[in-house]
Amino acid sequence: MSVDGAQLWTLNQRLLGVVMDACTGELAELGLETKEFFVLAEVEASPYPAEIATALLLAKASVTVYVRNLVAKGFIRREIDDADLRRHRLVLTAEGTEARDRALAALAAEYDRRLARITPRDRTELQRILQEMLSPA
Secondary structure (H helix, E strand, O other): OOOOOHHHHHHHHHHHHHHHHHHHHHHHHHOOOHHHHHHHHHHHOOOHHHHHHHOOOOOOOHHHHHHHHHHOOOOEEEEEEEOOOEEEEEOOOOHHHHHHHHHHHHHHHHHHHOOOOHHHHHHHHHHHHHHHHHHOO
């Protein structure tokens, strides 16, 4: 049986969409829209808006809007970058860290509900496969 890469990609996207849809209520309770959550979750790894746009495959203008919203909600703040005083870096506030962590916990719980449908051995194999796919060629 041949495995079609496009079909696997589509199934993976569907799974991610189903998990995100199931968590929409929890995100809304935290005051987050889905894409705002992704931006919030990326701030520590990519503290500059342009880096966030690249990491999340979002338009820079869209990231600007999400950052403004997150600043207004008190989840992140802008700080002048000591290395380059012309740039601002983004920093999570305590409220932002808490919202991010609660949102990640909700996503993890929903994903765990999906993972419970497969055996522990298959979960281990899935982890191994995903890590292999993400490793540099």
